[in-house]
Amino acid sequence: MTLPSRFRPASDSIIDFPAETSCFQIEGLGLAYGGKPALRGISLRVPRHRVTAFIGPSGCGKSTLLRALNRLHDLNEEVSHEGWVLLEGQDIHAPDVAVDELRRRVGMVFQVPNPFPMSIYENVAFGLRLQGGLTRRRMDDIVEWALHAAALWDEVKDRLRASAWSLSGGQQQRLVIARSLAVRPEVLLLDEPASALDPISTLKIEELIRSLKSQLTLILVTHNMQQAARVSDYTAFLQDGELVEYAPTDTLFTNPSLRRTENYITGRMA
Amino acid sequence: MDITSDTHSQHISRQFNQELEALKTQLMTMGGLVEQQVQEAIQALLEGDSRLAEKVRDRDRDVNAMQLKIDDECTRVLARRQPAASDLRLVLAVIRATADLERIGDEASKIARNALTLIDAGNNVRGLVEVRHISEHVRRMLRDALTAFARFDTELALQVVHEDDSVDDEYGSAMRSLMTFMMEDSRAIGPVLNVMWILRALERVGDHADNLAEYVIYLVKGLDIRHMDPAQIDEDALTRKE
Numbered sequence: 001m002t003l004p005s006r007f008r009p010a011s012d013s014i015i016d017f018p019a020e021t022s023c024f025q026i027e028g029l030g031l032a033y034g035g036k037p038a039l040r041g042i043s044l045r046v047p048r049h050r051v052t053a054f055i056g057p058s059g060c061g062k063s064t065l066l067r068a069l070n071r072l073h074d075l076n077e078e079v080s081h082e083g084w085v086l087l088e089g090q091d092i093h094a095p096d097v098a099v100d101e102l103r104r105r106v107g108m109v110f111q112v113p114n115p116f117p118m119s120i121y122e123n124v125a126f127g128l129r130l131q132g133g134l135t136r137r138r139m140d141d142i143v144e145w146a147l148h149a150a151a152l153w154d155e156v157k158d159r160l161r162a163s164a165w166s167l168s169g170g171q172q173q174r175l176v177i178a179r180s181l182a183v184r185p186e187v188l189l190l191d192e193p194a195s196a197l198d199p200i201s202t203l204k205i206e207e208l209i210r211s212l213k214s215q216l217t218l219i220l221v222t223h224n225m226q227q228a229a230r231v232s233d234y235t236a237f238l239q240d241g242e243l244v245e246y247a248p249t250d251t252l253f254t255n256p257s258l259r260r261t262e263n264y265i266t267g268r269m270a
Numbered sequence: 271m272d273i274t275s276d277t278h279s280q281h282i283s284r285q286f287n288q289e290l291e292a293l294k295t296q297l298m299t300m301g302g303l304v305e306q307q308v309q310e311a312i313q314a315l316l317e318g319d320s321r322l323a324e325k326v327r328d329r330d331r332d333v334n335a336m337q338l339k340i341d342d343e344c345t346r347v348l349a350r351r352q353p354a355a356s357d358l359r360l361v362l363a364v365i366r367a368t369a370d371l372e373r374i375g376d377e378a379s380k381i382a383r384n385a386l387t388l389i390d391a392g393n394n395v396r397g398l399v400e401v402r403h404i405s406e407h408v409r410r411m412l413r414d415a416l417t418a419f420a421r422f423d424t425e426l427a428l429q430v431v432h433e434d435d436s437v438d439d440e441y442g443s444a445m446r447s448l449m450t451f452m453m454e455d456s457r458a459i460g461p462v463l464n465v466m467w468i469l470r471a472l473e474r475v476g477d478h479a480d481n482l483a484e485y486v487i488y489l490v491k492g493l494d495i496r497h498m499d500p501a502q503i504d505e506d507a508l509t510r511k512e
Contacts, residue, residue, distance in 0.1 A: 263280070
């Protein structure tokens with residue numbers, strides 16, 4: 001299966017990026033749950049080392065789109081799709097793609113922190129153990145690095161053997177991010193990562209998201225528009241399974257080009 | 271994206287709606303007061319009415335108080351609602367507009383003070399024809415700028431932006447003729463200087479009306495045309511309806 005010779009962007013309301021600087025290229029992506037369409041004709045490119053936010057009302061398809069990026073829908077037999085999702089130029093649905101390797105490259109963080117019922121250290125080391133072949137010392141190094149990167153190290157360095165459940169909600173979410181980072185992903189998908197957290201923990205997660213973009217690409221789904229405005233470089237607005245507008249966050253929140261976007265971000269009736 | 275004056279009546283939160291409407295209404299009230307200040311300052315001068323001039327001078331306090339009140343409400347809306355897009359631009363435009371209206375109020379009170387000096391001196395004052403002419407011009411600009419704000423009318427706003435150039439020209443030529451009066455008659459220097467200051471104040475009122483018109487374009491179109499050469503402004507884009 002090959003991509004059409006030219007990527008089909010881009011109306012005035014959908015920003016385009018060169019293929020060379022894009023991490024994901026999504027082309028004509030449609031997705032249905034048991035025949036019921038959830039996404040229609042989504043074409044967009046996600047730039048590398050930037051934070052891109054997907055926003056939109058409940059049921060607009062933003063989480064569905066996010067999950068499509070590391071094939072989480074594979075687990076549901078009812079889901080069918082069309083179109084292409086390219087990660088660094090490679091079709092993620094190609095038969096030679098190993099899904100577990102795809103999910104290592106494209107990590108996922110969910111709304112409710114889901115640490116495993118084991119120690120803080122073992123949570124972060126979990127993915128590394130699955131990969132195997134690491135010395136104890138190397139593993140220690142990577143766990144420490146990941147906890148640093150997730151801005152959690154100082155809070156847990158003296159109790160790495162304690163249960164992950166002993167951490168607060170915000171700490172648990174940062175632990176889950178550390179667990180994702182440990183396997184050195186290229187992309188981190190965040191599905192409402194702060195919506196179950198208090199405001200201070202939320203700010204810490206947002207700060208973390210910003211600090212991580214030098215190392216990887218981040219894609220954030222949020223129903224909190226202020227959060228998208230605060231942390232993202234680019235924002236895509238989805239409605240009824242379609243991509244409505246995709247623009248630099250500064251532009252989208254001060255002067256969107258379409259009435260539908262304006263109505264949504266200012267809280268007006270359609 | 272383009273907005274129209276009824277855009278602000280569709281908020282899901284009616285309370286927010288009312289807050290934005292209130293900002294606009296208060297700005298218009300302040301605009302009306304400032305318009306009246308300019309008009310009465312000129313009337314006091316032309317009719318030699320010192321009581322009216324004093325009234326204008328004293329009422330500047332009310333203008334200042336209105337600026338503080340409206341700015342305060344803008345701050346509250348920003349803090350509590352975190353407005354976006356056209357709502358954000360409305361709040362910013364109102365904050366900027368109150369600053370210009372307050373300055374226009376200052377110019378009106380400056381005119382009133384100079385008028386009082388002239389009335390007290392009781393001389394036959396020269397240059398009042400020019401004052402009358404330019405004051406009619408800038409008052410029309412101010413009124414149009416406020417109307418453009420109330421109606422989100424970019425066409426009218428652009429007209430005001432262009433008017434400002436011709437006010438500047440008229441101001442230049444009035445100043446030149448006043449200089450000749452001073453050269454002809456040294457006893458006239460004092461009163462002519464007062465008239466010059468009045469003309470200067472009127473010219474500044476025109477500049478502030480021009481600013482107000484620019485905020486209307488920012489508010490409606492999201493384009494900031496401040497400091498832009500009028501020749502560079504893409505008028506089609508600014509007046510095109512969606």
